[in-house]
Amino acid sequence: MSSGVAIDLENVWIKFGDFVAVREANVNINGGDFFSFLGPSGCGKTTILRAISGFLEPSDGRILIGGADMAGIGPNKRPTALIFQNLALFPLMKVWENIAFSMEVAGASAAERRKRADELLDMIALDGQGDKLPSELSGGQKQRVAIARALCANPDVLLLDEPLSALDLKLRQHMRTELREIRRRVGITFIYITHDQGEALTMSDTVAVMKSGVIDQIDTGHNIYDHPSTPFVASFVGENNLFRGKIKQISGNEAVISTRRSGDLLAQITPSQVGKLSVGNEAMLFIRPEALELSDSKATGKTSISANVVNQEFEGNSFSVFLEGDGGKQIKMSVPNLGQDNIAAAGENLSLRYDAANAVVMPVGELASE
Amino acid sequence: MSSTALIRIALGAYFVIFFSYLLGPLVVMSLTAFNSSAFPSVSPWACFTYEWFEVLFNDKSIRQGIYYSVIIGLGTVVLSVSMGLAASIVLTQIWPRLRSTYYTMIIAPILIPGVVLGISTLVFWDRVGDFLGVSEGSLLDLLFHNGIFLTILGQSSFIASYAMLVFVARLQRFDPGLTEAALDLGATHTQAFRKIMLPFMRPAIASAAVLAFLASFENYNTTTFTIVDYKTLTTVLAQKVRLGINPSISSLAFIIIALTIFVALAFEANRRNQARKNAVKEGKASTPKKGFLPPFLRGNPAAIVFVALAFVAIGMVGTAQQYSPESCKIQYQEAKQIEIQRRIQELQQKRKIRDQSGARNGPDIFVTPPPKKVQPEGGSGAFGNVFDPGNLNSDKNN
Ligand SMILES: Nc1ncnc2c1ncn2[C@@H]1O[C@H](COP(=O)(O)OP(=O)(O)OP(=O)(O)O)[C@@H](O)[C@H]1O
Ligand SMILES: [Mg+2]
Numbered sequence: 001m002s003s004g005v006a007i008d009l010e011n012v013w014i015k016f017g018d019f020v021a022v023r024e025a026n027v028n029i030n031g032g033d034f035f036s037f038l039g040p041s042g043c044g045k046t047t048i049l050r051a052i053s054g055f056l057e058p059s060d061g062r063i064l065i066g067g068a069d070m071a072g073i074g075p076n077k078r079p080t081a082l083i084f085q086n087l088a089l090f091p092l093m094k095v096w097e098n099i100a101f102s103m104e105v106a107g108a109s110a111a112e113r114r115k116r117a118d119e120l121l122d123m124i125a126l127d128g129q130g131d132k133l134p135s136e137l138s139g140g141q142k143q144r145v146a147i148a149r150a151l152c153a154n155p156d157v158l159l160l161d162e163p164l165s166a167l168d169l170k171l172r173q174h175m176r177t178e179l180r181e182i183r184r185r186v187g188i189t190f191i192y193i194t195h196d197q198g199e200a201l202t203m204s205d206t207v208a209v210m211k212s213g214v215i216d217q218i219d220t221g222h223n224i225y226d227h228p229s230t231p232f233v234a235s236f237v238g239e240n241n242l243f244r245g246k247i248k249q250i251s252g253n254e255a256v257i258s259t260r261r262s263g264d265l266l267a268q269i270t271p272s273q274v275g276k277l278s279v280g281n282e283a284m285l286f287i288r289p290e291a292l293e294l295s296d297s298k299a300t301g302k303t304s305i306s307a308n309v310v311n312q313e314f315e316g317n318s319f320s321v322f323l324e325g326d327g328g329k330q331i332k333m334s335v336p337n338l339g340q341d342n343i344a345a346a347g348e349n350l351s352l353r354y355d356a357a358n359a360v361v362m363p364v365g366e367l368a369s370e
Numbered sequence: 371m372s373s374t375a376l377i378r379i380a381l382g383a384y385f386v387i388f389f390s391y392l393l394g395p396l397v398v399m400s401l402t403a404f405n406s407s408a409f410p411s412v413s414p415w416a417c418f419t420y421e422w423f424e425v426l427f428n429d430k431s432i433r434q435g436i437y438y439s440v441i442i443g444l445g446t447v448v449l450s451v452s453m454g455l456a457a458s459i460v461l462t463q464i465w466p467r468l469r470s471t472y473y474t475m476i477i478a479p480i481l482i483p484g485v486v487l488g489i490s491t492l493v494f495w496d497r498v499g500d501f502l503g504v505s506e507g508s509l510l511d512l513l514f515h516n517g518i519f520l521t522i523l524g525q526s527s528f529i530a531s532y533a534m535l536v537f538v539a540r541l542q543r544f545d546p547g548l549t550e551a552a553l554d555l556g557a558t559h560t561q562a563f564r565k566i567m568l569p570f571m572r573p574a575i576a577s578a579a580v581l582a583f584l585a586s587f588e589n590y591n592t593t594t595f596t597i598v599d600y601k602t603l604t605t606v607l608a609q610k611v612r613l614g615i616n617p618s619i620s621s622l623a624f625i626i627i628a629l630t631i632f633v634a635l636a637f638e639a640n641r642r643n644q645a646r647k648n649a650v651k652e653g654k655a656s657t658p659k660k661g662f663l664p665p666f667l668r669g670n671p672a673a674i675v676f677v678a679l680a681f682v683a684i685g686m687v688g689t690a691q692q693y694s695p696e697s698c699k700i701q702y703q704e705a706k707q708i709e710i711q712r713r714i715q716e717l718q719q720k721r722k723i724r725d726q727s728g729a730r731n732g733p734d735i736f737v738t739p740p741p742k743k744v745q746p747e748g749g750s751g752a753f754g755n756v757f758d759p760g761n762l763n764s765d766k767n768n
Binding site for chain 1: 393545547548549551552553555556557558561565566569570
């Protein structure tokens with residue numbers, strides 16, 4: 001079991017004419033890691049992957065694979081294998097020929113190729129289907145063939161460009177498990193691209209969140225969710241309630257924000273901004289719906305909000321309660337389903353509270369557009 | 371209701387007119403190949419004959435013309451298909467802003483008159499020879515003035531553009547991601563081209579090759595200048611037409627038409643057969659129930675027509691060995707003779723009557739001569755008397 005090789009992007013810029021697709025990317029990926037790039041459509045994820053594969057030269061900066069500078073090295077000389085967004089299976093070749101293509105161009109005999117292809121077909125649970133054409137396979141099967149084809153080249157790094165985006169939910173969940181299983185077995189570095197945050201959070205050791213060419217945050221999925229470093233990350237990953245206001249008071253890594261409609265609220269300063277904020281700054285404060293809970297006493301403290309119920313939705317494992325705070329402020333609360341019939345009637349006035357540790361505050365910035 | 375019926379009738383009439391316009395000349399031409407009349411004609415119909423095929427096969431200049439046409443055709447296919455393929459690939463790779471300029475340049479030879487291409491090819495290679503200072507009689511000098519070499523180059527200069535159009539249409543459906551995937555899996559650029567792009571282009575290469583061959587085979591305008599001292603079928607035919615034609619040219623046309631029909635039918639029959647096999651394989655259709663026809667003929671009209679026509683052709687070739695129109699010809703001749711005799715008598719009768727009336731009116735200097743058309747002697751009529759029904763016997767019996 002190889003441990004995979006490390007990949008480093010040093011100050012990488014990628015431009016198409018005047019358009020900057022990737023701005024100053026600095027990423028260090030450990031060997032054997034499952035690393036995800038997460039971001040909305042058009043933010044430059046594919047562009048980064050193509051640069052790592054060697055289809056694009058960065059306009060500036062360096063790309064290192066296993067410590068070696070890749071400048072001037074073509075895609076067919078790099079130890080990477082890319083699974084394309086549209087799979088790009090060869091339509092005129094049989095499934096087994098597709099899988100063994102990398103051996104064919106390396107000059108392996110037909111018998112050798114067939115043997116290896118059959119092994120891989122076994123691994124992706126498609127044994128006996130090697131003589132079909134790709135057009136005769138289902139979407140999920142094609143997916144697996146694309147993965148097998150990439151693995152057949154024995155790459156040190158597997159690059160996956162939204163490989164699951166075309167699949168339906170059930171198959172997607174199944175393929176996620178399968179991908180994790182494959183990675184456990186081959187032990188190489190996986191770089192995974194997705195705009196599905198669930199996928200990124202569940203599968204990856206490390207996630208990089210991108211916004212129009214800029215990498216906002218690189219961290220574990222847990223930290224990305226709990227300690228987003230920019231308003232974009234906070235609003236893009238998961239759901240969040242946003243409160244805008246001015247910083248009223250700072251003590252250590254906590255700050256009090258005076259909001260226009262919900263009074264003073266206490267929250268933690270996001271780790272990367274500790275010491276950089278000062279009193280009087282405009283700030284944004286985020287509280288996750290599941291961090292809000294019903295409080296017994298009437299709302300008074302700096303970690304409580306009062307609001308009227310608008311409606312509620314049953315979601316199976318939880319209830320989503322939509323509320324309207326003072327001045328029409330929209331708030332969403334998520335309450336775990338523990339067998340209650342309902343949480344509150346429409347129009348009822350509730351007081352909500354949260355732990356300051358579960359709320360983050362950060363300087364004003366761009367939000368993810370819904 | 372009545373208006374749709376009207377439209378249907380109008381449409382039917384349109385199709386009849388359109389197809390008779392399209393196919394009528396071919397049918398008439400084919401029929402003339404079997405008429406024993408010395409000038410290609412359908413009416414008057416003399417005798418059914420295969421003799422013009424014999425004349426054709428014995429005509430050395432036509433045989434040679436076909437031989438060189440095929441050689442030049444093959445050369446043109448190789449050259450124009452490779453040039454067209456290269457040009458079309460460049461078109462998809464080139465910087466977008468240059469694309470339309472490049473396209474115009476590549477397509478221009480189609481718009482330039484063939485005559486101009488022919489002359490300029492001739493002059494260009496002569497100049498090249500001069501420029502390189504090749505001595506007279508040397509190998510290069512012979513090459514630069516060789517009709518086959520020049521004709522292949524001259525024809526390819528515009529046929530390559532046609533080929534490129536065919537390739538561009540196919541390339542537009544090519545996913546460049548496939549080439550990238552091949553590169554990513556370790557293929558060299560050559561391997562990616564050979565194993566991914568080329569198989570994808572194969573159908574287009576086949577159609578471009580057929581197109582190029584046909585375009586080369588039928589080309590006259592360019593060829594007539596570049597062929598120098600060789601002959602192709604078209605130049606031979608042109609020469610023949612100038613000297614007067616006989617139906618052996620029709621028989622050549624008939625052969626070409628028949629071959630075209632056979633190839634088209636075979637192609638279509640094969641396609642349908644393939645489609646049926648695929649359908650059966652995918653379980654969308656069952657193999658037709660047992661019938662008296664072999665499986666490749668079932669539900670495949672093209673194949674049936676193909677086989678039927680093949681039998682007709684074999685039958686024709688077979689009877690051609692046995693059939694002799696001599697007795698018919700003799701009969702026809704006799705009928706002709708009698709007819710001519712009758713006309714001569716008629717004329718003499720008329721002349722007698724006129725002479726008598728002329729005598730009554732006194733001598734007349736304005737005696738009208740008898741109309742030329744009915745001159746029985748033949749020989750000095752309009753168009754060399756080819757339209758004279760009487761010329762049949764004079765030509766035919768010696
Ligand atoms: N060859 C190119 N020429 C010009 N602009 C390009 C080119 N390729 C990509 N871009 C631009 O770069 C930006 C990033 O594209 P990219 O394909 O990396 O997006 P993405 O994050 O993969 O999006 P998606 O999730 O939709 O696949 C886009 O705005 C796109 O228009
Ligand atoms: Mg993409």
